[in-house]
Amino acid sequence: MKKVLVTGGTGLVGKALEEVIKQQQPKDEEWYFAGSKDADLKDLMATQALFDKVKPTHVIHLAAMVGGLFHNMNNNLDFLRHNLLINDHVLQTAHKHKCTKVVSCLSTCIFPDKTTYPIDETMVHNGPPHPSNYGYSYAKRLIDIQNHAYHDKYGHSFTSVIPCNIFGPHDNYQPEVSHVIPGMIYRMHKLINEDEPDKPESEKVFTVYGSGKPLRQFIYSLDLAELMIWVLRNYDSVEPIVLSVDEQQEVTIYEVAEAIAKAFDFKGKLVCDVSKADGQYKKTASNAKLRSLLPDYTFTEFDKAIKSSVEWFRSNFDQARK
Numbered sequence: 001m002k003k004v005l006v007t008g009g010t011g012l013v014g015k016a017l018e019e020v021i022k023q024q025q026p027k028d029e030e031w032y033f034a035g036s037k038d039a040d041l042k043d044l045m046a047t048q049a050l051f052d053k054v055k056p057t058h059v060i061h062l063a064a065m066v067g068g069l070f071h072n073m074n075n076n077l078d079f080l081r082h083n084l085l086i087n088d089h090v091l092q093t094a095h096k097h098k099c100t101k102v103v104s105c106l107s108t109c110i111f112p113d114k115t116t117y118p119i120d121e122t123m124v125h126n127g128p129p130h131p132s133n134y135g136y137s138y139a140k141r142l143i144d145i146q147n148h149a150y151h152d153k154y155g156h157s158f159t160s161v162i163p164c165n166i167f168g169p170h171d172n173y174q175p176e177v178s179h180v181i182p183g184m185i186y187r188m189h190k191l192i193n194e195d196e197p198d199k200p201e202s203e204k205v206f207t208v209y210g211s212g213k214p215l216r217q218f219i220y221s222l223d224l225a226e227l228m229i230w231v232l233r234n235y236d237s238v239e240p241i242v243l244s245v246d247e248q249q250e251v252t253i254y255e256v257a258e259a260i261a262k263a264f265d266f267k268g269k270l271v272c273d274v275s276k277a278d279g280q281y282k283k284t285a286s287n288a289k290l291r292s293l294l295p296d297y298t299f300t301e302f303d304k305a306i307k308s309s310v311e312w313f314r315s316n317f318d319q320a321r322k
């Protein structure tokens, strides 16, 4: 019987994993989803106590200080220190507990700023990251270094996945913290339902931050959860693997706003505010390695996934993180 501990089990990806596991009902795996209330993983003793309690044989390590462009820009030191501590505590405690496998989470936004495209798994360490999120990026890059070091010294199967931008139910909608999709969903909800109550909706204007031109790949959290479970069960290399939609599925930030407007049936106008930062223009990632192993995997259609995410937000407005 495998005992799988999910750190960060209460977040966007953790909740998606829980949902997929609920559907799959695996007979030979028991899953435990831990949030920060179970243990503050910045604290080594608390991390050890969590592992002593759960006794995992496998770990999916998601817990991290996570945030969008503006949150990162203002808090690089905290992103660096908190994530370094969390990652070191989880990996070393997994080692002490003789865990068979650990799958940790990197991100496509930690890749070098100046690079050729598409980016792939071999390029993680090839140059400095974008200055906006260097704290988060260097802490994440070190997970890959640690995985190799544990493998070299002890032969451990500690590996990592590199998701592109993620969205879905249970996202973080807090304005100061949120990523682009949950940020827009909350702002559009407010514009339609709260702001300027006397104005007809058709006269309301939704502001897209920046030029709307940057390109991004977005993966639906439920798709990512399925792929991460596949990695846990079937992927046996220490080298990271990109978990992203295909390159042709890249969309502009403006197209994201259009999809969200469609899901809300918003009747007003979309306008770009070019005085706001754009961040990296693009960070197109290649999922060729994933495709070589899982050629037939079908990702949920972007508009459909956005619609489900907006519906979740509206139905769970009171308990959503905002």
Ligand code: NDP
Residues within 6 Å of the ligand: 007, 008, 009, 010, 011, 012, 013, 014, 034, 035, 036, 037, 039, 040, 041, 042, 061, 062, 063, 064, 065, 066, 086, 105, 106, 107, 108, 163, 164, 165, 166, 167, 170, 171, 172, 179
């Ligand atoms: P969320 O912000 O939704 O969730 C973060 C999770 O980490 C929560 O369960 C939170 O617990 C937990 N956590 C945070 N700090 C601590 C701590 N000190 N001790 C214990 N637990 C802690 O993140 P996501 O689900 O979006 O991200 C999951 C992983 O995916 C992360 O490693 C992230 O870096 C990575 N990633 C995310 C992307 C995205 O677009 N969201 C893109 C690419 C990678 P609680 O809520 O209980 O406080």
